[in-house]
Amino acid sequence: MAPLTIAIIGCGPAGLAAALLLARQGQRVAIFDRFIAPGPVGSGLMIQPTGLAVLAQLGLANEVVRRGARIDALQGIEEHGKTVLDAPYTALGLAGAYGLGIHRASLFAVLLAAAERQDGITIHPDHAVTGSTCDAGGRRLIFAARDPSAPFDLVVDASGWRTLFDPAPKGVLPFGALWASLPTLPGDPFAGNLLEQRYRRAAQMAGVLPIGTRPDLGTPEVAFFWSLKADDYPAWAATPLDDWKAEVLRLWPDLAGLLARITTRDQLTFARYAHRTHPCPVGERMIAIGDAWHSASPQLGQGANMALLDAWSLAQGLAEGRTLDEKLRLAASWRRDHVWLYQWVTKLFTPLYQSDSRVLPMLRDRLLAPLSRRWPAAGVQAQLMSGLFGFPLAPLGLTPPDYAGLSASRINADASGESHS
Numbered sequence: 545m546a547p548l549t550i551a552i553i554g555c556g557p558a559g560l561a562a563a564l565l566l567a568r569q570g571q572r573v574a575i576f577d578r579f580i581a582p583g584p585v586g587s588g589l590m591i592q593p594t595g596l597a598v599l600a601q602l603g604l605a606n607e608v609v610r611r612g613a614r615i616d617a618l619q620g621i622e623e624h625g626k627t628v629l630d631a632p633y634t635a636l637g638l639a640g641a642y643g644l645g646i647h648r649a650s651l652f653a654v655l656l657a658a659a660e661r662q663d664g665i666t667i668h669p670d671h672a673v674t675g676s677t678c679d680a681g682g683r684r685l686i687f688a689a690r691d692p693s694a695p696f697d698l699v700v701d702a703s704g705w706r707t708l709f710d711p712a713p714k715g716v717l718p719f720g721a722l723w724a725s726l727p728t729l730p731g732d733p734f735a736g737n738l739l740e741q742r743y744r745r746a747a748q749m750a751g752v753l754p755i756g757t758r759p760d761l762g763t764p765e766v767a768f769f770w771s772l773k774a775d776d777y778p779a780w781a782a783t784p785l786d787d788w789k790a791e792v793l794r795l796w797p798d799l800a801g802l803l804a805r806i807t808t809r810d811q812l813t814f815a816r817y818a819h820r821t822h823p824c825p826v827g828e829r830m831i832a833i834g835d836a837w838h839s840a841s842p843q844l845g846q847g848a849n850m851a852l853l854d855a856w857s858l859a860q861g862l863a864e865g866r867t868l869d870e871k872l873r874l875a876a877s878w879r880r881d882h883v884w885l886y887q888w889v890t891k892l893f894t895p896l897y898q899s900d901s902r903v904l905p906m907l908r909d910r911l912l913a914p915l916s917r918r919w920p921a922a923g924v925q926a927q928l929m930s931g932l933f934g935f936p937l938a939p940l941g942l943t944p945p946d947y948a949g950l951s952a953s954r955i956n957a958d959a960s961g962e963s964h965s
């Protein structure tokens with residue numbers, strides 16, 4: 545079959561992974577992004593076993609593991625010091641499994657470098673897509689201040705949750721979070737291998753996630769985050785930084801050293817999230833993947849991982865289907881159940897950690913926390929956190945990552961003094 549010409553809108557994890565997988569099939573791929581120079585926005589994220597399984601297929605898992613920080617468990621402690629969330633990856637029963645905290649820039653750099661090395665991919669920055677048209681010749685992209693593109697056999701919408709191609713209301717959540725990437729220093733009071741969170745009911749949450757070493761930086765960092773309602777952002781912006789720090793320290797006194805590294809408000813980015821699912825991710829010569837198809841609060845840390853699974857599924861669908869329409873429908877069908885499941889689970893869990901409710905955090909602390917330590921809830925909790933709940937890998941022909949091999953490769957790289965940056 546002649547190679548397809550494919551336009552991908554968006555150079556995030558979904559777009560870059562899809563470009564790599566499709567170009568390796570021999571398709572001709574053009575990525576269009578509105579950014580002026582390639583680069584991600586934001587701080588850290590968690591790579592789960594699901595996302596790592598796709599990165600392993602791309603031959604990029606070793607590099608991502610070397611740049612990130614191994615995370616062995618998620619630990620949440622409420623304001624009186626009681627542990628109300630303890631989710632170790634060992635409860636998965638998957639030998640050597642762990643999560644990976646990583647700066648977005650590190651993940652982006654690994655994917656972008658691979659895309660730049662790969663024949664058949666061109667990247668077009670400064671191309672903000674405003675729409676598209678479709679006729680017998682193919683689908684063209686429309687840009688803000690340029691002529692429309694040549695026609696493509698297929699357009700992949702990987703433009704994130706603000707996608708223009710889903711006209712439905714975006715379902716923006718009331719809570720967002722302030723994020724900062726901060727250097728670690730010797731003597732910091734963090735475990736280093738945990739995603740640590742502190743809660744005051746569900747109205748306040750602070751978190752620290754180790755995220756490894758960014759390209760061009762020699763120092764390992766952590767992502768610090770502080771839950772904030774969008775309506776309260778103007779008041780926060782008008783409050784002296786030290787007053788806000790004092791509020792954070794009342795919840796988590798050990799953060800004093802870390803907060804001292806925040807000297808200006810510019811170090812903090814306020815991120816908002818939307819909970820939405822595109823009702824129809826497949827259209828004529830078009831498919832939505834990643835956040836453009838489904839997005840949710842990052843409470844379960846799944847978005848980038850789901851995006852990587854979608855990209856993999858798209859490549860599988862294109863390889864297997866007989867007509868373009870069948871290829872796209874297959875790709876969406878292999879992901880639909882897992883997407884549906886996680887959208888619901890995230891919707892149920894998010895208010896336990898981010899809401900004004902007094903009842904839900906009480907249920908979380910008094911009922912769910914003790915229950916989660918018992919069999920089989922501990923295993924289910926680990927499955928939920930790792931993205932493996934609902935068995936998403938088997939229908940895609942994927943297997944869990946080889947953690948022993950990844951650890952050995954990291955040890956060898958460390959021993960040979962290979963740079964992490």
Ligand SMILES: Cc1cc2nc3c(=O)[nH]c(=O)nc-3n(C[C@H](O)[C@H](O)[C@H](O)COP(=O)(O)OP(=O)(O)OC[C@H]3O[C@@H](n4cnc5c(N)ncnc54)[C@H](O)[C@@H]3O)c2cc1C
Pocket residue numbers: 553554555556557558559576577578579586588589590591671672673674702703704705707708721723815816817833834835836842844845846847848849850851
């Ligand atoms: C604070 C925060 C923390 C998170 N933590 C985690 C986590 O721990 N684990 C996890 O898995 N996920 C996490 N997520 C979610 C994760 O970031 C997203 O799910 C993931 O980035 C989605 O990837 P994507 O490629 O689909 O979209 P995006 O990463 O949003 O990329 C979209 C790309 O499209 C481009 N674009 C947008 N519109 C246009 C247009 N009109 N024309 C051209 N280009 C366009 C953008 O510039 C961007 O490069 C978090 C999200 C946030 C906000």
